[in-house]
Amino acid sequence: MKERRPSINPHPEHYRVFLLGVGKNTEEEKNTFCNQLSEKLGIPHALLKRIVDHCPIILKKNLTWPKARSLATVLKSFGAQISVEVKRDLPPIALEFQNLGSHLLTLESSSLGKNQSGTWSVVGRAKNDTSESLSDVWVLIQLFNVRGEFLTFEEVPLILNPLPPGEVSPFRAVFEEEIPIYKVSIAFKNASGNPLSSIDRRSVQEWIRIEWDEGDEAALSIDLSISPRPIQFEKPKEELNIQMADQPPGELQPPELETSRGTPVEPQEKIEPILDPFREGSALNTPFIQKEEDSATPITFPWVPLPSTPAPQIDPSTFEEASRLIQEISLKTEKKEKDSSSLPWIEEFRNSIQTFDQKYPDSFTVWFGDPQSQNIMKDPFHSLLTLLVHARFDQMNDTETALQNTRRVFRLLSKPEIELDEIPVLEGTLFFSGEQWRDLFHRAISKLQLVSHGILEKRTWEAFEIERLIRVIPHMSERLSRKAVRWISQLIPQSVQIDFSNHPVWIDANLYRVASRLGIIDPHFDFYHAKNSMGDLKIQTFAKVAFPEDPSKIETPMVWIGRNEAEGHCLPLSPRCEECLFETFCPKLYLDFDPTEKGMGRH
Numbered sequence: 127m128k129e130r131r132p133s134i135n136p137h138p139e140h141y142r143v144f145l146l147g148v149g150k151n152t153e154e155e156k157n158t159f160c161n162q163l164s165e166k167l168g169i170p171h172a173l174l175k176r177i178v179d180h181c182p183i184i185l186k187k188n189l190t191w192p193k194a195r196s197l198a199t200v201l202k203s204f205g206a207q208i209s210v211e212v213k214r215d216l217p218p219i220a221l222e223f224q225n226l227g228s229h230l231l232t233l234e235s236s237s238l239g240k241n242q243s244g245t246w247s248v249v250g251r252a253k254n255d256t257s258e259s260l261s262d263v264w265v266l267i268q269l270f271n272v273r274g275e276f277l278t279f280e281e282v283p284l285i286l287n288p289l290p291p292g293e294v295s296p297f298r299a300v301f302e303e304e305i306p307i308y309k310v311s312i313a314f315k316n317a318s319g320n321p322l323s324s325i326d327r328r329s330v331q332e333w334i335r336i337e338w339d340e341g342d343e344a345a346l347s348i349d350l351s352i353s354p355r356p357i358q359f360e361k362p363k364e365e366l367n368i369q370m371a372d373q374p375p376g377e378l379q380p381p382e383l384e385t386s387r388g389t390p391v392e393p394q395e396k397i398e399p400i401l402d403p404f405r406e407g408s409a410l411n412t413p414f415i416q417k418e419e420d421s422a423t424p425i426t427f428p429w430v431p432l433p434s435t436p437a438p439q440i441d442p443s444t445f446e447e448a449s450r451l452i453q454e455i456s457l458k459t460e461k462k463e464k465d466s467s468s469l470p471w472i473e474e475f476r477n478s479i480q481t482f483d484q485k486y487p488d489s490f491t492v493w494f495g496d497p498q499s500q501n502i503m504k505d506p507f508h509s510l511l512t513l514l515v516h517a518r519f520d521q522m523n524d525t526e527t528a529l530q531n532t533r534r535v536f537r538l539l540s541k542p543e544i545e546l547d548e549i550p551v552l553e554g555t556l557f558f559s560g561e562q563w564r565d566l567f568h569r570a571i572s573k574l575q576l577v578s579h580g581i582l583e584k585r586t587w588e589a590f591e592i593e594r595l596i597r598v599i600p601h602m603s604e605r606l607s608r609k610a611v612r613w614i615s616q617l618i619p620q621s622v623q624i625d626f627s628n629h630p631v632w633i634d635a636n637l638y639r640v641a642s643r644l645g646i647i648d649p650h651f652d653f654y655h656a657k658n659s660m661g662d663l664k665i666q667t668f669a670k671v672a673f674p675e676d677p678s679k680i681e682t683p684m685v686w687i688g689r690n691e692a693e694g695h696c697l698p699l700s701p702r703c704e705e706c707l708f709e710t711f712c713p714k715l716y717l718d719f720d721p722t723e724k725g726m727g728r729h
Contacts, residue, residue, distance in 0.1 A: 141194035141336070142187035146207040148178050148659060150588070159205050171501070172390055182209075182663055195336075209658045211333040212722050214551050222266075222313035226323035228493040230256050232406060233326050234294060244304030251296050252284060252314065255325075259288035262317035263634050267299045272308040313347045328722050335656060359636030370665070469668075470647065471711035476672055478707050482683040483616070485707070490516055490529050494617055501538060508620035511578045514537045517610035518570065518602050535567070544571055581614075585622055589629035589678070592622075614681065626676040633662060633671045635722040636688030637681065640696045641665050642721035661725055683707060698722070 151154035162176040177183060186197060191212075198208040217575050219236050236250035248267050254260050263284045269277040278301065286295035314322040470476075483491070494513070503509040514536065520528040527703040534550045546568045554560040577599055581592060587613055596607040615624045631637070633654055638661065642649045646668045647661050655659030669677035687707055688696040698720035 134346040140213040141183045141189045141191055141192050141406045142213075142333075143189065143197050143201075143209050143656065144211065144217070145177065145181050145185045145208040146209055147181045149205045151181075155205060162204055175269055181207075191284060191336075212336055213333055214367055219312060220323060221326040221572050222311050223321040223323055226321065227327040228404065229323045230260065231322055231324040233312065233324055235328055236312060238307075238310060240301065245299060246301045246307060246725040248280075248300045248301075248312070249296065250312065251294050252289075252324075253294045254291055256290045257291050259290050260322075261288040262290060263287070263295075263322065264315050264317065265297045265299065266313040266315055268311045268313075269301065269305060270309040270311070271306055274309070277307070288453060295323050308484060332577060335658065345716050366611060423459065457575045471713075472672060474711040475644075475708065479673070479683050482707060483685075485687065489525055489615070490520075490532070493533070493618065494531060494613075505540075506582055506618060508540045508576055508706070510581060510621065511574060512612065513613050514574050514578060514596065514599065514610055515539065515567075515607045517596075517613065518567075518574070518605060520609065521557075521601070527553045531563075544568070566601065571597050581622055587622065587624050589624050589626045592624060593629075604632070608678075608681070612678075626678055628665055629676070629678040630657075631678050631681050633665055634692075635683060635726060636686075636690070636696070636724055637665070637684045638688075639698065639721050640688040640708075641668075642725065643696060643701070643712060643715050643717070644708065647716055647725070649716060650720035653725050655726070 148159040156178050159169050159178065163169055163174055164171040166568065177185075185201075189197070192284065194210050198210050202208050203577070219238060221233050221526075232253040234251045234253050236248065239247050239685075241247070246269075250265075252263070252265070261615055265284065267282070268279045271277055271304065280299040280301060282293040282297055284297055289295050314324050316322060368499060375615060414513050439633050452714045503512055512532065516528060516532040519531045531552045534552065538544050538548060546565065549568055550565055552560050552564045558566065560725045575722050577595060581587070592614070593604075593607045593611050596602055596610050597604065602610075611624060613623050614703045617628070638647070638649075641647050652661040652664050653659055654665075656662070666677065669680050686694075688694065692695055693703050700713075701717060703712070703714060706712070
């Protein structure tokens, strides 16, 4: 994956580094991580352990991009799970004409970008919220300076003309000159210039996660194979920037050391950095190898330091910010230990989740447990294969159709080889006709059998491992593989044991809506747009508190409650709270709007 960085960020120190966890967050991995860092960097083991025990935590903020990337790279080399985010620093985009009565259009997304030549572009998406087509819709985009003075404007039509009811059209405007923009406004109008009423349903992300190609990070990783020098608490005369020079293959030499004033220093000169994590003014020997003014140009050459070369160190002051948070976090943790959650209804919630399967069993579970079916599935392989086949059949069509297909073929699954002619007619899906779906099933049988054998050979699995294996089956999506894993644990536990303790919750609009109305998250602030966004972190933390051994246990019941269907309860608008699984304790928050419209990102 290539490095993706925001196109605009005039303030270089707008990056932050999250420590999300260590490996799979087992105690052994945490202790190993802390032991290695403590040994290499001289940081107290107890401090490191307290930090990793309170993940996710902001490890360092107000960093430049090279420093943030370098810190992340080094910690990841020790097994840490790291996220680097940058704060958006773009001019605000406002939507005009929102109070003209019933709205006709929804602004679903917008963004402002600046390319290397200095020109700006505004792109977005608009949705027709009426029951009729809208013709000749134009977008008026105006730019203003820091004093609020009008600079210029552009008018562009929606790409789709006419725009059908309920459909979405993109738009794009380009400003062919460099302009000091402070504010942008967007308005919709018709061809005659009359304004069209609209509503703003964008989800604005203040922080954006950065991804980069770690394969290019070799030069940024610190060689920590050499033991660190003794800790000294005297400030050195000069802070060091280590600069590398390209060397031909086979002629690697120790790097030239250069002080911040540019005076060469002999490699054998002893210069001791401050490694006290609590002392102000601590020297920062950063792991990136370039000057600050050259930070936009990545280093691409390798470095294999000779034994006589002083090993650069990552400054333990990196952990100062996290350590300052520990006391506050510890107080909150102690309170949670006395009362497992600040939510007063958590015990009622646990009981409701525990009884969900008994109250609302799905049709496949009922059929699978029927004695007649069990008499036909006489061995674990046949049972597991039947379960995986049904999970694959359970596409976008209704569950009953998937079960109908499963019942037609499951008797054949005990045969080592199945010919196409032996497979009966199947019901199709939204995307495949019955005949196509039958042919695709025949092609997938060998992979289904191979995966089933692999699962039974190992027998003991972590949930994410078995889920990843199941996903190699053709037409087995993430949603279906998660269903399959849950069914395996529930229906054939004697054949396959699955550890769910580190299995995260899969968050969709239904689950997010229910979590909001329960008060687990606030849709105005806890936005969900990707893994490790604030909404995701809060839901995952709550799930871990509710069910430490199986956090994803909350997933199916909450998604079921939030279905936007006739039998659903927590509907986007006008929820049907009667007979809801959570009716007796739910605080019923945010009933006057759909929380997902506020809190879930749009892409």
